[in-house]
Amino acid sequence: MPSATLLGQALISGVLAGGMYGLLAMGLSLSWGLLRLVNLSHFALAFLAAYIVYELGTTWHVAPWWSAALVVPAMFGIGAAQHWLFDRFRVNELASLLITFSVAVILEAGIQLYWTADFRRYETPYSTLSIKAGPFFIPVLELALCLVAGTLAWGTWLWLRRTFVGKALRASAEDADIAAAYGVNHKQLAYLLSGIGAAYAGIAGTFIALIATLAPAEIWTWLGVVFAVVIIGRLGNPLGALLAGMLIGASQSVAMAIFSPAWAPVVSFSILIVVLLWDPEWL
Amino acid sequence: MAMKVARDLPRLVAALAVGAFALLPTAGLPAFYDSFLYLVLFWVSLATSWALLSGFAGYFSLGHAAFFGVGLYTTAVMATKFDVPFLLTLPAAAILPALLAVVIGAIVFRLRRLRGELFALLTLAVTFVIATIVLNTPIDGGGGIFMSAVPLPSLMPTPTGTFYLLAFVICVTTLAIAWKVSHSRLGMGLFAIHDDEDVAEAKGVPTFRYKLAAFALSAGIAGIVGGVHAMFVGFITVAGTFELTVPLYVVLMSVLGGSRSWFGPAVGAVVITTLLNSFNSGDQAMLGRAFVGFILIVAILWLPDGVVPAVRKWLKRRPTGAARAGAAVAPVVASTKPAGDRTLLEVRGATKRFGGLLALAGVDLDVREGEIVGLVGPNGSGKTTLINVISGHYPLSGGSIALDGRQISALPAHDIARRGVARTYQIPRPFMNMTALENVIAAATFGGPSRSPAEIREESLHWMAFTGLSGKEDMLPAGLNLHERKFLELARALATKPKLLLLDEVLSGLNPTEIDNAIRLVRAIRAQGATIVFVEHLMRAVVELSDRVAVLNEGKLFALGAPHEVMRDPGVVSIYLGKAYAA
Numbered sequence: 001m002p003s004a005t006l007l008g009q010a011l012i013s014g015v016l017a018g019g020m021y022g023l024l025a026m027g028l029s030l031s032w033g034l035l036r037l038v039n040l041s042h043f044a045l046a047f048l049a050a051y052i053v054y055e056l057g058t059t060w061h062v063a064p065w066w067s068a069a070l071v072v073p074a075m076f077g078i079g080a081a082q083h084w085l086f087d088r089f090r091v092n093e094l095a096s097l098l099i100t101f102s103v104a105v106i107l108e109a110g111i112q113l114y115w116t117a118d119f120r121r122y123e124t125p126y127s128t129l130s131i132k133a134g135p136f137f138i139p140v141l142e143l144a145l146c147l148v149a150g151t152l153a154w155g156t157w158l159w160l161r162r163t164f165v166g167k168a169l170r171a172s173a174e175d176a177d178i179a180a181a182y183g184v185n186h187k188q189l190a191y192l193l194s195g196i197g198a199a200y201a202g203i204a205g206t207f208i209a210l211i212a213t214l215a216p217a218e219i220w221t222w223l224g225v226v227f228a229v230v231i232i233g234r235l236g237n238p239l240g241a242l243l244a245g246m247l248i249g250a251s252q253s254v255a256m257a258i259f260s261p262a263w264a265p266v267v268s269f270s271i272l273i274v275v276l277l278w279d280p281e282w283l
Numbered sequence: 284m285a286m287k288v289a290r291d292l293p294r295l296v297a298a299l300a301v302g303a304f305a306l307l308p309t310a311g312l313p314a315f316y317d318s319f320l321y322l323v324l325f326w327v328s329l330a331t332s333w334a335l336l337s338g339f340a341g342y343f344s345l346g347h348a349a350f351f352g353v354g355l356y357t358t359a360v361m362a363t364k365f366d367v368p369f370l371l372t373l374p375a376a377a378i379l380p381a382l383l384a385v386v387i388g389a390i391v392f393r394l395r396r397l398r399g400e401l402f403a404l405l406t407l408a409v410t411f412v413i414a415t416i417v418l419n420t421p422i423d424g425g426g427g428i429f430m431s432a433v434p435l436p437s438l439m440p441t442p443t444g445t446f447y448l449l450a451f452v453i454c455v456t457t458l459a460i461a462w463k464v465s466h467s468r469l470g471m472g473l474f475a476i477h478d479d480e481d482v483a484e485a486k487g488v489p490t491f492r493y494k495l496a497a498f499a500l501s502a503g504i505a506g507i508v509g510g511v512h513a514m515f516v517g518f519i520t521v522a523g524t525f526e527l528t529v530p531l532y533v534v535l536m537s538v539l540g541g542s543r544s545w546f547g548p549a550v551g552a553v554v555i556t557t558l559l560n561s562f563n564s565g566d567q568a569m570l571g572r573a574f575v576g577f578i579l580i581v582a583i584l585w586l587p588d589g590v591v592p593a594v595r596k597w598l599k600r601r602p603t604g605a606a607r608a609g610a611a612v613a614p615v616v617a618s619t620k621p622a623g624d625r626t627l628l629e630v631r632g633a634t635k636r637f638g639g640l641l642a643l644a645g646v647d648l649d650v651r652e653g654e655i656v657g658l659v660g661p662n663g664s665g666k667t668t669l670i671n672v673i674s675g676h677y678p679l680s681g682g683s684i685a686l687d688g689r690q691i692s693a694l695p696a697h698d699i700a701r702r703g704v705a706r707t708y709q710i711p712r713p714f715m716n717m718t719a720l721e722n723v724i725a726a727a728t729f730g731g732p733s734r735s736p737a738e739i740r741e742e743s744l745h746w747m748a749f750t751g752l753s754g755k756e757d758m759l760p761a762g763l764n765l766h767e768r769k770f771l772e773l774a775r776a777l778a779t780k781p782k783l784l785l786l787d788e789v790l791s792g793l794n795p796t797e798i799d800n801a802i803r804l805v806r807a808i809r810a811q812g813a814t815i816v817f818v819e820h821l822m823r824a825v826v827e828l829s830d831r832v833a834v835l836n837e838g839k840l841f842a843l844g845a846p847h848e849v850m851r852d853p854g855v856v857s858i859y860l861g862k863a864y865a866a
Contacts, residue, residue: 085584094343094399098583105572109570273409276397
């Protein structure tokens with residue numbers, strides 16, 4: 001059994017790493033839960049954003065936040081454009097999964113052609129920065145990510161609960177025809193939501209550029225975990241997605257500290273399987 | 284004699300062609316071609332096996348790599364650690380994954396919630412869990428397994444030729460299985476499950492068993508393909524085995540070719556493997572993948588059912604049966620058939636609870652053989668729920684139901700259907716991907732007494748004519764109007780030769796002429812010997828048709844008797860009918 005300090009550190013890193021799962025899961029959860037579209041290209045869009053931030057930062061020396069200011073609205077536009085395709089062809093859930101998978105493959109090929117298959121690392125002064133709290137180290141970038149993810153999740157949740165637009169979206173997700181009969185312009189809202197989902201991929205991508213090592217094939221590494229997070233957090237619930245992300249991150253990290261790093265996938269997927277089979281009320 | 288030759292000739296040619304293809308490696312082609320053809324056959328087998336469950340029954344699995352991988356590691360471990368000859372490991376490589384599928388299916392298929400994309404993700408999660416277990420236990424241990432010391436039997440002059448032959452045998456067998464399944468009772472049941480699982484169960488399809496069978500078959504084939512592939516690749520690793528490529532490619536291939544057709548996945552597999560192979564190195568391979576992705580997008584948007592069904596539809600273009608407008612009028616039968624004395628249906632204290640809501644609060648009802656009982660009551664009084672518990676769609680919370688003196692309340696819905704209970708739905712629920720005739724045939728096959736396919740077809744045609752649907756046999760339900768769909772529901776129910784027919788608001792939404800026609804039809808059905816319980820709001824029909832009327836209110840039997848007596852009962856009038864009818 002590892003020491004309490006090691007466990008505590010594992011817990012902290014796990015929760016912080018879970019912030020990334022949650023941030024990636026939020027966009028997916030929104031489009032799946034509220035638009036009934038399963039968007040696999042979300043991961044590829046995040047990596048496209050990450051590569052652009054990396055390119056702007058290393059070649060043009062643009063600060064990451066300025067890059068983000070450029071990339072996030074661009075992603076919003078891509079998300080809305082993608083929805084035009086789904087809307088035009090009345091795509092269902094399964095077809096959306098296959099189409100967005102293809103989109104992801106095409107983006108992966110594009111990224112590899114331009115940036116090659118080599119590993120890329122965007123070194124910034126913040127990469128190694130960390131705060132010391134008692135015996136524990138808290139990396140600054142991951143902490144910032146969690147704060148941003150938390151703010152976005154909380155804000156989106158409030159937006160869906162409290163505002164007319166949010167309620168209209170949830171009504172449309174329940175029954176689009178009835179909602180339309182009550183005057184909800186579902187189509188317009190769907191474009192907005194798709195854009196927002198893709199914009200989240202842009203934000204996640206900015207952090208991926210700063211935190212992770214980039215390679216085209218890395219697009220697929222988080223797929224399984226993030227889908228587990230989306231389901232455990234309940235579809236269409238951004239706050240649930242973030243909390244589930246942190247839960248999975250923490251349990252993976254602790255399992256890695258106690259057993260061995262190689263066992264980590266079993267933790268998240270076992271949690272997913274249990275949740276799917278058991279379907280508890282509290283989730 | 285000439286007839287026999289004409290019939291056997293295509294078979295002979297096909298057998299010769301198969302034999303010639305099997306012996307292809309002896310022609311001395313460069314090894315490159317053998318390997319390429321091996322890969323084509325490999326993907327055809329995998330994609331076809333995937334479609335057995337996921338294409339036919341619509342349970343999309345993203346876990347095909349799990350079964351493929353278990354088969355692969357079964358062969359690898361048996362051959363390297365226990366020195367079992369390679370060919371002898373293959374049966375185990377098929378059986379182990381099939382057993383795994385049965386275990387997973389036995390849990391998952393019981394949960395109604397886990398259909399559609401949740402099933403897909405669950406199977407994906409299972410893949411990751413199995414991969415991690417294999418990686419961290421001595422099965423692999425993280426270092427991978429070298430197969431180089433395992434002797435390969437020389438079935439062909441070259442090793443690549445041997446692999447080709449093995450893959451060829453598996454591929455032909457897989458296609459034969461897919462053909463056989465899609466033309467069998469099992470296939471018909473799986474197609475019905477694909478379209479509407481609840482209705483399939485209510486029509487007598489043993490859905491749970493059928494899904495398990497398809498899952499096991501699908502996993503077993505994937506496993507044996509994996510077993511051969513272990514030898515083909517020579518060095519196996521967890522990362523290379525349980526990756527996303529397998530599930531995603533089989534889905535792409537099947538969807539592109541048409542996953543509901545037995546050879547659609549094969550067409551998709553050949554196209555995609557050839558395309559991928561023509562971009563063979565480095566960046567080109569990446570471009571190839573992108574190109575395949577692009578083709579898939581185009582195919583899904585413009586050919587959502589896949590290439591094979593689209594080509595078939597195009598070949599079969601024929602004028603629709605629009606020429607024969609208007610449903611035929613049902614024969615007129617006197618309404619005076621007396622009800623017998625034997626009790627057919629015996630409902631005792633039937634109770635159904637949904638959470639805190641008591642939908643049925645102890646209903647007692649006897650229905651005599653040959654009788655027509657009208658079931659009336661205000662909305663929410665439990666009429667449809669009573670139909671649902673009799674047909675077995677919902678289990679009872681309390682009480683009992685007997686048919687012909689035998690308890691049926693604990694049986695699954697498909698068993699009840701087979702014992703002679705048929706039902707229709709208030710909103711028609713035909714199998715949307717089957718033609719009108721296929722809908723009736725499917726119901727007759729699973730619900731009715733066992734007969735030969737030819738008899739079933741003839742009787743189904745008879746019942747379609749009986750319900751005035753002649754000329755609509757080849758139309759898909761989407762092309763029928765509400766009236767025709769309601770009558771298709773009736774034809775489906777009748778084709779099972781039910782002892783007891785449960786009709787749920789057959790008349791709602793019909794115009795007066797159609798209603799007259801439907802009333803005549805119900806009488807004609809009774810004249811065939813069926814007992815009928817029908818839910819109806821239209822009082823004219825209730826009074827005209829019923830021998831007795833049962834009034835439900837708040838989940839209890841409120842009144843029971845001859846239509847005119849019950850309708851005059853002041854209590855019934857006050858809860859349901861209103862003053863106008865009483866006067």
